[in-house]
Amino acid sequence: MISVQKAITIIENKVNINKTVDRELLEASGHILAEDVISPINMPPFRQSSMDGYTLNFNHTSEYIVVGEAKTGVSNNLALKENEALRIFTGGRVPDSANTVVMQEHVKTISGNRISILKKPPIKANVRPIGQQIKKNEIALKKGTVLNEAALGFLSGLGIESVTVFAKPRVSILITGDELVQAGQSLKEAQVYDSNSVMLKLALHRLGINDISIAFVLDELNSTKNMIKESLNDFDVTLISGGISVGDYDFVKEALEANNVQQQFYKLNQKPGKPLWFGTKGSTVVFALPGNPASSLTCFYVYVLPALRKMMGHSKIHLKRRKAVTDTIIKNTFAKSLFLKTKVNNGIATPLHGQASSILHSFIESNALLIVPDDSKEIQIGESVEYIDLDF
Ligand code: AMP
Ligand code: MG
Secondary structure, eight states: OBOHHHHHHHHHHHOOOOOEEEEEGGGOTTOBBSSOEEOSSOBSSSOEESSSEEEEOOOSOOEEEEEEEEOTTOOOOOOOOTTEEEEEOTTOBOOTTOOEEEEGGGEEEEETTEEEESSOOOTTTTEEOTTSSBOTTSEEEOTTOBOOHHHHHHHHHTTOOEEEEEOOOOEEEEEEOTTEEOTTSOOOTTOEEOOHHHHHHHHHHHTTOOOEEEEEEOSOHHHHHHHHHHHHHHOSEEEEESOOSSSTTOOHHHHHHHTTOEEEEEOBSEESOTTOEEEEETTEEEEEEOSSHHHHHHHIIIIIHHHHHHHTTOSOOSOOEEEEEESSOEEOOSSSEEEEEEEEETTEEEEOSOOSTTOOHHHHHOSEEEEEOTTOOEEOTTOEEEEEEOOO
């Protein structure tokens, strides 16, 4: 049995960053940039008005004649004389001959095309200089940036159509258990409804992973072997639920070995989630998660999530660890690391009722997994504790 920290280190070392791929902007959300993006243009590309108003070369007279307009999208680079102005709109090109834009609210029309300026405009006011946001050939976005809608909108605004990113992993979920039934079907004696396929799939969606296959596997060696074989061929990551304990019908470990998946660790000194199995075959990664739903989800957050984030090219792969003060005595009679489903509010940690590995209900209210170290026997009220922040 190995420690939590040892297992985390093994995962960090054995999981590789995925290959890079080119993606159109609309397909790139949630990906990580694999290289710096250089701006192909100045932004804005021309001196741009930030107001509706009048552009002119201010020279201490307050009266001007409006000799034309600068509509957005139309260049009207007129050589304005001393007392001439152009009507201009937000986003319009300011002619080279003008030194300011007077906002419309500070202008009064005297008659026809004659205007009077009510408030003296500062020079360069309301004019966005060329390259104010970014200059041509500067780095627009750095390698490692997580591409969200702001980033992708920004790149689109620079005329960029596609980006080079780290591929997101394709994930296969294999759900074992002869007792499992899908919601919507009738439940016979001794059967249970499946939680883990829905739970794991949605946990993957939350990480931005959408290329997911789900299959149900009988508790039988040959079919388990075959399903694992297919999964290894077609997917970057295989997540197996259940069948990894020591029961007579737990065939996952044997089936993984038969497929030459190299075990990197099996059995952790932790509760819940002792029978977690992790292995690799080439760059393919396999996690066999305990079938008990709360146990499975805990292992997902602590071990699977960092592995997936590493593959996706994230620099910070683990969920954040923070400190709080416990309002409850915590006993650890197991000499194991404990992950307790916990509510943290204003720095106060309240471990919840229902810590058993089968109980998902207490996970619903939890925003934290409180970590009790394996060498800690008892934590008193008011003592500082570390927790994994589940608000991400
Ligand atoms: P196992 O890890 O296969 O020994 O399963 C441990 C416990 O978790 C058993 O009570 C199973 O019925 C239950 N279990 C396994 N897989 C699931 C699942 N997908 N959904 C809900 N319960 C499950
Ligand atoms: Mg089972």
